[in-house]
Amino acid sequence: MTRVNQFLSSLLLPPILFLAVYIAARALLEVVDPTPLRVTAALLPIPFFALWLFTIIRGVRELDELERRIQLEAVAVAFLLALLLLLTLGLLEIAVTLPPEDWSYRHVWAFLPTFYFFGLTMARRRYQ
Amino acid sequence: MNNRLRVLRAERAWSQADLAQHLGVSRQTVNAIETGKYDPSLPLAFHIATLFNLPIEAIFFPDGDGKETGER
Numbered sequence: 001m002t003r004v005n006q007f008l009s010s011l012l013l014p015p016i017l018f019l020a021v022y023i024a025a026r027a028l029l030e031v032v033d034p035t036p037l038r039v040t041a042a043l044l045p046i047p048f049f050a051l052w053l054f055t056i057i058r059g060v061r062e063l064d065e066l067e068r069r070i071q072l073e074a075v076a077v078a079f080l081l082a083l084l085l086l087l088t089l090g091l092l093e094i095a096v097t098l099p100p101e102d103w104s105y106r107h108v109w110a111f112l113p114t115f116y117f118f119g120l121t122m123a124r125r126r127y128q
Numbered sequence: 129m130n131n132r133l134r135v136l137r138a139e140r141a142w143s144q145a146d147l148a149q150h151l152g153v154s155r156q157t158v159n160a161i162e163t164g165k166y167d168p169s170l171p172l173a174f175h176i177a178t179l180f181n182l183p184i185e186a187i188f189f190p191d192g193d194g195k196e197t198g199e200r
């Protein structure tokens with residue numbers, strides 16, 4: 001397995017763990033009533049996100065210089081595409097009435113992995 | 129920048145993976161340097177020069193220099 005593929009594979013477990021805890025926290029919020037417990041449930045995913053962040057940073061430090069440049073370009077593209085989507089949604093909300101259950105700022109996060117992998121593909125092709 | 133990396137590698141019958149392992153970088157990085165799509169950092173350029181026991185300017189030279197890499 002190449003180093004870059006190891007890097008990508010090491011990214012899978014922490015976000016899966018985070019997502020599982022996030023879903024569990026969301027489910028807890030449906031049934032838990034006292035406010036302190038609800039706040040605790042809402043904050044539960046944070047340590048798992050910190051673990052994910054630590055894994056990414058450690059992985060980036062193990063990459064060589066070209067691999068780091070590729071990741072930087074991928075993240076830059078993803079950030080800019082996300083920004084574009086947010087700004088476009090903002091203008092569209094002014095132009096027309098968007099159904100909030102279909103088009104809302106809270107839906108933007110779902111596009112981030114796609115934007116990242118699009119940026120990663122562009123960056124990798126540049127140096128092939 | 130142009131470079132003679134591919135020629136130097138071939139003289140030693142090394143694959144790109146072999147050279148990558150010697151340098152501690154990925155094969156993709158070696159390929160990108162050889163094809164001129166990526167210029168190495170100064171530390172990596174010095175590492176390459178040390179590996180081939182040559183001065184940096186004997187391996188890397190600016191675009192348009194009279195020296196040829198041999199594959200363009």
